[in-house]
Amino acid sequence: MFEAMVEHALSDSAAPNRVLSLTASRTIAYTVEHTPAPVFDVANGALAAAAGGLPVLIVVDDLLWPEYGAQIECYAQAKLNCAGIVRRLGSEATKSLDEVSVLCGAALEVNLPRHGAFIAVGGGTILDAVGFAASIYR
Secondary structure: OEEEEEEEEEOOOOOEEEEEEEEEOOOOOOOOOOOOOOOOOOOOOHHHHHHOOOEEEEEEEOOOHHHHHHHHHHHHHHHOEEEEEEEEOOOHHHOOHHHHHHHHHHHHHOOOOOOOEEEEEOOHHHHHHHHHHHHHHO
16 A cells, blocks of 8 residues: 655745655565474475475575585475575674675576575574575565
8 A cells, every 4th residue: 555645835935845745555474384394304395385486596504504404405406496505604794785795696696587586594694684685686
């Protein structure tokens, strides 16, 4: 919904000033799906269904890679249209425009199309950086 209102206000001069006031609202809705199997278990199709066949770039916190990397690679190969996997260190330094630039560069490097999707695996700093990169990449 978008509303606009134009008001006329008098200034010190005889001519009125026009004041434009804008109000915009946007509904945002999303679904969180809890699955009984781990998300990267190849028997679990929830993530693949959410990706909907779109090309994806997976960004994984480097600290999680030793434990989950093999599963992520296997799932990506079996279930996703995976353009690439990028490992990044999740830390407060990750929340920077330089990091967002690196992520957008990685997407360009693997030819992720504008309609493609980013999948973030990690904590808050990885999710923040990847979310921002995804929003400006499109």
